[in-house]
Amino acid sequence: MFRYSPTLAMNNLIKIRESKNLETYKLGFGQSPFPVPQILVEALKENAHKKDYLNSQGLLELRESISSYVEDKLDTSISPDQIIIGPGSKELIFLSQLILERNLILPAPSWVSYAPQSALLKQKTHYIPTRFEDKFLLSSSDLGEFLNDNKDEKHVLIINYPNNPTGQSYTTDQLKELAVIARAHNLVIISDEIYSEFCFGHEHVSIKKFYPEGTIICNGLSKWCGAGGWRLGYMIYPKEMQKELEDLIYAASESYSCASTPIQYAAQYAFQNDDTIASYTQKCNYILNQAQNIFANRLDQTKMKFHPSAGGFYIFLEFNKDFYKYDSSIKLCNDLLSDTGVALLAGTHFGMSDEYLSARLAYVDFNGEEKLNRLKNSYLEDNIINLEQSHLMIATDKMNNWTN
Template sequence: MDYDTPLFFHVMSYATDADRDVIDMVSGNPDWGSPPGIAEGLHEYADLGGEDFQYPPSEGLVELREEIAARRDVDVSQVVVTAGGGEANYLAMARAMEREAGDEFILTDPVYPYYPGKTTMLDAKQRFVATAEDGTLDPDDVREAASEDTAGIVVNSPNNPTGAVYDEESMRELVEIAEEYDALLVSDEVYDHFDFSGKFTSALTFDSDHRVVTNSFSKSLAITGFRVGYAIFPPDLVDVAKTRHMLTNVAGSRPSQYAVLHALRETTREYYEENRRLLESRIETFTDALDAAGADYTTPDGAFYVMARFPDFPGTLSNVEKLIDEAGVAGMPGEAFGSSRDDWVRFALVTPRAEEAAERLADYFSDR
């Protein structure tokens, strides 16, 4: 089976090798720093030694799983701590296929590229549902695409790349569609702390045996390198997922989990609120510069990405390389996210140089 190398790696390598200063707006690595509890937890862990340096329980440290379960109002047995949100999504999608209730995933267009990549790994089929211009998803379109072949429906809210946030009614209907077609709704909620609209609703709001919620601390605690995520499964589906996790990874990183647990207990609400305010300010500054560049763009209700479409400048890989070479700004080509936005470019606003990048883009397109 052939796998395509993610386009992210190509663009990042091209930007790194450029003969000029380039502002990275490709990767979603938060720049605002982790809360103090992360470093404190690591220092505390370093002094433990002995048995605490050995394998943790495969499904995650008991105390961390208990903390997650309490915060999400589920039984601790339903929680599997994973190697980031990526593994959580893989386990959930694999579980959908193992139910043998279909062999097709419904995905949105535009889509986070790793979802279709995982369908390829799982030897599954793909069916795409286009979102609205603002990135919102109409559940009626999902219902129309669903069939007896549907194994799973994969959604991401707040959304990468559009910044859309699915409200309570949309999420309720998505859960109902999964139940109606005996499919599994996989709700990736990794950006749940970055909701600017106040409309975000977790799929956990609705009691159902047909939904799995995945998440990660990579973005919310600014620790993408720690690789600590989790999945919450229905009781009847969790045991097989734990087995697949054990066979794939044996267990996750014990020091990372220990530090995350310490940070969850010590971090105040102000940390998350301050980061949201920072992002809202960056979004306003960046989109003002896009106005100056004559671009169309999405104003995100959540997450930290902006998609932009520049006049006579389709978001192809070659044009993204041209932006790197001539403007010194690296974004992601729209074609990486599906066919509906292949003339757009996605920018991640997780750099202190976001305002400078916006000025570079405005200057570049005003001179064209």
């Protein structure tokens, strides 16, 4: 039953290829290409000597900074008491699944770790299929139909937007429609908004605005501040779910005790509406947006079907079976890697059927620090990022030629 997470497994495979000096195009692993903002690095240095345990809910000053940061975005009041800090949002999602004791609903495709977490907890996972034509977003009618057919079970739904693996986001109307169905069925929603700072051409809107009493927001520093290894995530529970939050704090106290103390002190600076952070975020967003545009233009000339990404790090590819004579996405991705050095992650790992030929492509295999430095003085200059010549483009051509 216990298997290694496919994303980490892919990362290991890449490391093995690299140790043999084999050219590898790392489009399988979605880690931020950008450095941690300097202001956070300095704050971490200043706080490195702080050695005591903190309480399991998390540093009050950090929860206060998060609450005012999020209040501005959500246009609603959020008390620091509704917030819990954890060592990454992944751990908080896992412990929330534990204490909620509900069966899990996921749109297919969904991020790789939600379902294995539910399996570890011996809870049931139901996938609701989505469609290419709907940009792989969960439709309220499909959700309503599923809930009507399964009235005897209690459920928690996890939605994630901008999405990993599809790069898509819900429109405000779609979120409102999902909220209506959720309210009618007393559904708990975990709204995983870990990519919310990276939206292309639209503002991120949370479903919490339309379903505040049943939505748990989940976020953190991993993607936004390029700080996956810092392990800093948070959740915001609804006022109406105080009892569940207490259970979660208890579970935290009996498992990880507290997120790292120096990291929590440093993390405050990410949420202080500081100009440096705002400018860093804006620049990262611009670079990612441009990477996705250039990539999508090139992919448009290939035999693969996809929707341009609305945010985050990913594009989800559908492979035409007329050209790709495969009946398994995993086999296709393995052969692609050994034949061309291009690493993708098969759609199978995200809950798609293996026969539906699909894969996630992460367009973050570039030197983010170098791109940020180039943007310092000449922000918004056309093609300053110069990704055309990059690794990413060579990889797309390799994928395309592979079929010929």
